Amino acid sequence: MVFSTVLTSVPNLYLTRKPKDIHIPIRCLSSPSVSISSQSNLTQFDLKAYWAILYAEITQKLEEAIPVKYPDQIYEAMRYSVLAKGAKRAPPVMCVAAYEIFGDNRLAAFPTACALEMVHAASLIHDDLPCMDDAPERRGQPSNHKVFGDDMAILAGDALFPLGFHHIVMHTPPELVPESRLLHVIAEIARTVGSSGMAAGQFLDLKGGNTVDFIQEKKYGAMGECSAVCGGLLAGARDDEIERLRRYGRAVGVLYEVVNDVLLSKLTEKEGTEGQEKKGKGYVSLYGIEKSMEIIEELRSKAKNELDGFEKYGDRVVPLYSFIDYAINRGFNVSDLSQ
Amino acid sequence: MDNDDLRRGKPTNHKVFGEDIDVLAGDALLDFAFEHVAVSIVGVTPGRIVRAIGELAKSIGAEGLVTGQVMDINSEGLTDVGLDYLEFIHVHKTAALLEAAVVLEAILRVDVLDDILDVTKSSKELGKTAGKDLLADKVTYPKLIGIEKSKEFAEKLRSDSLELLQGFDSEKAAPLIALANYIAYRQN
Numbered sequence: 001m002v003f004s005t006v007l008t009s010v011p012n013l014y015l016t017r018k019p020k021d022i023h024i025p026i027r028c029l030s031s032p033s034v035s036i037s038s039q040s041n042l043t044q045f046d047l048k049a050y051w052a053i054l055y056a057e058i059t060q061k062l063e064e065a066i067p068v069k070y071p072d073q074i075y076e077a078m079r080y081s082v083l084a085k086g087a088k089r090a091p092p093v094m095c096v097a098a099y100e101i102f103g104d105n106r107l108a109a110f111p112t113a114c115a116l117e118m119v120h121a122a123s124l125i126h127d128d129l130p131c132m133d134d135a136p137e138r139r140g141q142p143s144n145h146k147v148f149g150d151d152m153a154i155l156a157g158d159a160l161f162p163l164g165f166h167h168i169v170m171h172t173p174p175e176l177v178p179e180s181r182l183l184h185v186i187a188e189i190a191r192t193v194g195s196s197g198m199a200a201g202q203f204l205d206l207k208g209g210n211t212v213d214f215i216q217e218k219k220y221g222a223m224g225e226c227s228a229v230c231g232g233l234l235a236g237a238r239d240d241e242i243e244r245l246r247r248y249g250r251a252v253g254v255l256y257e258v259v260n261d262v263l264l265s266k267l268t269e270k271e272g273t274e275g276q277e278k279k280g281k282g283y284v285s286l287y288g289i290e291k292s293m294e295i296i297e298e299l300r301s302k303a304k305n306e307l308d309g310f311e312k313y314g315d316r317v318v319p320l321y322s323f324i325d326y327a328i329n330r331g332f333n334v335s336d337l338s339q
Numbered sequence: 340m341d342n343d344d345l346r347r348g349k350p351t352n353h354k355v356f357g358e359d360i361d362v363l364a365g366d367a368l369l370d371f372a373f374e375h376v377a378v379s380i381v382g383v384t385p386g387r388i389v390r391a392i393g394e395l396a397k398s399i400g401a402e403g404l405v406t407g408q409v410m411d412i413n414s415e416g417l418t419d420v421g422l423d424y425l426e427f428i429h430v431h432k433t434a435a436l437l438e439a440a441v442v443l444e445a446i447l448r449v450d451v452l453d454d455i456l457d458v459t460k461s462s463k464e465l466g467k468t469a470g471k472d473l474l475a476d477k478v479t480y481p482k483l484i485g486i487e488k489s490k491e492f493a494e495k496l497r498s499d500s501l502e503l504l505q506g507f508d509s510e511k512a513a514p515l516i517a518l519a520n521y522i523a524y525r526q527n
Contacts, residue, residue: 163401190374
């Protein structure tokens, strides 16, 4: 098998965890096998700029959505996690990008995009708790419960879930999104986070067992899937298009995580340090590097194939293609966008 | 938080299942509630269901239940907690949810009464075109179960609402009682 090493045309600012000489040798989408016109659109597309604009808008709206009121602590705790500098805002960006395949006014998508970020932050806060993953750090800063205490962290998560729904209801312009569609969006988010989605994934993660695929899908694939689907729902996409977005989102979500695992293991190997062991539950620990690379290629291919089904939408699909590449080669450091 | 061993006469969830499952169960139930409201209600316009979801969300979040809980925790060990403080806790911890229950009832029930009024009142009385439901052959309560049964149903909903308000100070609950009666007996 011959792979080309990956370089993109955007300025390369690497993740702090990813030194210059570590590459994932996977064929990227701006390669000869992709059709010439979409290939050139893809290589010209500046994902970093696209993401930076959305990042700024979403962060601004999130800031406004959680003002500090009495009693201060709960609002401070909510803001601490939602407005963390290290947040990538991947769910909102995915949602807007999916919306823009079919829809023309991103104002329709912003409230839902913000809600996705709130709900994402909430589940991370709960995941990090001592009684769960017991993580001391998150997004480059101490975990919520380390700063505010366990009780306040639990409550901050409890408050962020309904705030997401409230935000969608209060801020989505009804002339842009009919209420019946909004109900589907709300149901989708509720299902994703609840018993059939992330909560289930976290449960399995805690209980152990050799079901890493299921866990990864439930925890990481779920958010990617939900974000993409919500974008499509808001824009009134057809059922089969929604399902296509669902499969794409899931694949990209898991892909991102498998690549994380590989990067981390390569870094650990290189530096000869312990690194943040995922308690032997990551893809690399269970399957080894080679098999993990195969999985990466499978997921990349799967995600791309789903998007090929949106050919008739032309350039509108380019951002979603570029996410696949980004998941693999991390051409820029998203947290730099907050400067 | 309260570190309680009993709830509703049974051992608490975390005592039986462990803290980790407890947190997840709470999250799952919270979200299932929203999913349930979003998909399971029949005979109500989407606009009203969306409003109902907004109200529900407000009542259990930082402006309602959660803040009540925060204040409750903050008050532990304090010696000079005044009545105002206590009222603040209870308004948020307990009353918020009850209020939401009544308000949701009102939001959702308006549809039943709208349907009855559409059939029985004239356009002038209603302030909008009468009889349009029948013309459009929409599915309405009167159409499904007849006028008399619809009126009975509306009356039952009204008295259910009032029953929910029973345990409260009648002066404080007056606005809600009035709302329930207003909606039930309105002519337009």
